[in-house]
Amino acid sequence: ETNHTLSHTTGDFFSQKKKKHFKNKKNFRAKFPRWSLFPPAANVVQNKIQNEGGEGDGDKVDLAEQSLLNKLIRHSLVKNRNQVEVQQADPSSPLFSVKTFQELRLKPELLQGVFSMGFNRPSRIQENALPLMMAEPHQNLIAQSQSGTGKTAAFSLAMLSHVNPDNTWTQCLCVAPTYELALQIGQVIEQMGKFCPNVKLAYAIRGNRMERHVKLQEQIVIGTPGTILDWCTKYKLIDPQKITMFVLDEADVMIAMQGHRDQSIRIHRLLNKDCQMLLFSATFEDSVMKFAERVIPDPNIIRLKREEETLDTIKQFYVLCREKEDKFTALCNLYGCLTIAQAMIFCHTRKMAAWLASSLIKEGHQVALLSGEMAVEQRAAVIERFKNGKEKVLVTTNVCSRGIDVEQVSLVVNFDLPVDLEGNADNETYLHRIGRTGRFGRRGFAVNMVDSINSMEIIKQIEMHFSEISLF
Numbered sequence: 001e002t003n004h005t006l007s008h009t010t011g012d013f014f015s016q017k018k019k020k021h022f023k024n025k026k027n028f029r030a031k032f033p034r035w036s037l038f039p040p041a042a043n044v045v046q047n048k049i050q051n052e053g054g055e056g057d058g059d060k061v062d063l064a065e066q067s068l069l070n071k072l073i074r075h076s077l078v079k080n081r082n083q084v085e086v087q088q089a090d091p092s093s094p095l096f097s098v099k100t101f102q103e104l105r106l107k108p109e110l111l112q113g114v115f116s117m118g119f120n121r122p123s124r125i126q127e128n129a130l131p132l133m134m135a136e137p138h139q140n141l142i143a144q145s146q147s148g149t150g151k152t153a154a155f156s157l158a159m160l161s162h163v164n165p166d167n168t169w170t171q172c173l174c175v176a177p178t179y180e181l182a183l184q185i186g187q188v189i190e191q192m193g194k195f196c197p198n199v200k201l202a203y204a205i206r207g208n209r210m211e212r213h214v215k216l217q218e219q220i221v222i223g224t225p226g227t228i229l230d231w232c233t234k235y236k237l238i239d240p241q242k243i244t245m246f247v248l249d250e251a252d253v254m255i256a257m258q259g260h261r262d263q264s265i266r267i268h269r270l271l272n273k274d275c276q277m278l279l280f281s282a283t284f285e286d287s288v289m290k291f292a293e294r295v296i297p298d299p300n301i302i303r304l305k306r307e308e309e310t311l312d313t314i315k316q317f318y319v320l321c322r323e324k325e326d327k328f329t330a331l332c333n334l335y336g337c338l339t340i341a342q343a344m345i346f347c348h349t350r351k352m353a354a355w356l357a358s359s360l361i362k363e364g365h366q367v368a369l370l371s372g373e374m375a376v377e378q379r380a381a382v383i384e385r386f387k388n389g390k391e392k393v394l395v396t397t398n399v400c401s402r403g404i405d406v407e408q409v410s411l412v413v414n415f416d417l418p419v420d421l422e423g424n425a426d427n428e429t430y431l432h433r434i435g436r437t438g439r440f441g442r443r444g445f446a447v448n449m450v451d452s453i454n455s456m457e458i459i460k461q462i463e464m465h466f467s468e469i470s471l472f
């Protein structure tokens with residue numbers, strides 16, 4: 001048996017004592033004879049439709065919110081052992097990389113700002129991106145690496161280093177997808193630039209009312225595409241021709257948002273063609289690349305691939321149940337194991353997650369709930385408590401499958417199996433929910449609740465998918 005093979009609940013998972021206890025429980029079926037108890041296929045389909053109608057769609061992941069959440073909960077760099085790939089616009093020019101911030105020859109007050117944030121040395125992506133962004137003559141850059149690898153800090157430093165504080169007009173423009181994300185980036189710039197008193201920052205975000213035709217004196221402006229466009233055109237607060245550095249952050253989130261893509265292109269058109277263009281993205285899909293190539297001429301491209309998640313160290317099980325209540329009882333039986341370390345329980349819909357959390361609480365268990373209807377700050381607070389071990393069990397939906405570093409979680413329960421919009425197995429989400437990065441990730445357990453012929457089919461699809469992958 002490989003680790004990719006799903007086992008149904010048998011001995012491995014439970015201690016001898018627990019095994020005896022579970023043997024008598026109707027929910028832990030070590031074999032398959034329960035199939036005969038299932039209603040005919042037609043009824044199962046009926047059942048599925050009713051369930052979906054009653055529970056609503058799966059909890060949707062909003063990219064901008066997810067990104068903000070990541071920023072709110074991230075206190076340090078994400079570990080990544082992959083090599084940075086660099087594709088240079090001019091392959092004959094030497095490849096620069098720095099191992100220290102001192103090598104960048106920053107202004108002393110800026111270096112002081114960097115160190116005051118606790119950054120001792122550049123992150124992987126910063127090693128290559130920083131010298132490229134600061135090179136003379138200037139170079140354009142497309143940089144892609146997952147959230148938490150130091151992109152924001154990199155371009156904040158580049159902007160602060162780029163501006164001439166003696167010139168009291170806007171020189172750097174940074175576009176972000178939402179009001180909240182712009183504020184987060186602005187905080188990094190303010191913190192890093194706190195020893196540079198003459199460098200000023202303005203926020204081009206909704207609600208920030210300005211007098212028309214009075215040019216801004218702030219050297220750096222950060223904001224959302226619509227407001228930046230207004231400030232450049234309608235309000236004439238910024239002369240786009242005087243912009244010498246243009247940063248497009250979270251390009252992947254940006255182009256997924258209605259109107260943002262076109263507004264960004266419109267801002268870009270107003271700029272001088274000699275303006276330095278920098279684009280950052282956490283993902284590297286075709287749509288992002290197409291967009292990037294449209295707005296960034298002759299780019300250098302830097303990529304840091306996400307560390308692969310694997311199921312190598314995860315033992316996987318499934319539990320056969322009849323319906324939601326049955327799954328609930330199974331979960332209660334498992335409860336002692338959940339709290340040995342920390343556990344996450346995934347549901348498909350917000351409604352199901354809320355029901356499950358409140359049912360568990362009614363049973364006297366202590367659990368936290370995290371789902372999409374909560375405000376991002378509220379979600380961040382729940383995750384923070386969970387990370388600090390204040391809560392042992394977290395009931396959640398897909399809003400969280402990527403947000404939490406699962407290495408600290410040793411048991412994941414798929415109360416509902418991950419499915420896509422068509423109801424097919426969602427292998428990628430399965431991997432994000434239970435996978436670990438790195439080959440030496442800590443061990444973990446995953447328990448999947450199977451409650452219909454349909455979900456049995458899904459778990460089989462998942463099993464097949466991962467056992468096929470493991471052949472390579």
Ligand SMILES: Nc1ncnc2c1ncn2[C@@H]1O[C@H](COP(=O)(O)OP(=O)(O)OP(=O)(O)O)[C@@H](O)[C@H]1O
Nearest residue numbers: 075076077119121122123147148149150151152153
């Ligand atoms: N060189 C560094 N040394 C130590 N910590 C760093 C360094 N650069 C960034 N950090 C910290 O690592 C975390 C992630 O950095 P940052 O926000 O810049 O990443 P990001 O790639 O922009 O992520 P996101 O896409 O979520 O915005 C932050 O808490 C930041 O303060």
